[in-house]
Amino acid sequence: MKKDIFSDLEELIKKDLLNQGYTEKDLPAKLPERKRELAKALYKMAGESQEEINNGLYTTLDDIKNELIHEDC
Numbered sequence: 001m002k003k004d005i006f007s008d009l010e011e012l013i014k015k016d017l018l019n020q021g022y023t024e025k026d027l028p029a030k031l032p033e034r035k036r037e038l039a040k041a042l043y044k045m046a047g048e049s050q051e052e053i054n055n056g057l058y059t060t061l062d063d064i065k066n067e068l069i070h071e072d073c
Helices: 007-019 027-054 061-072
Strands: none
Touching: 007 027
16 A cells, blocks of 8 residues: 555544544544645645745755855855
8 A cells, every 4th residue: 555645644643633522433534634634734835935935035955055155165
């Protein structure tokens, strides 16, 4: 079976669902749904972050590396 990117977080997601009042019986249906929600949120955050970088609101790692290289000259 193919492993998805959220498999490592599965136990945390299950714990969160149980804390929200879902039962063990609910988990097979709710777990994939919660993983999809998490994926959508992460993609949205990544897009927003890229937009902020493009608008010069954040410094990228490449920018920091370039600054360090130029300081050494």
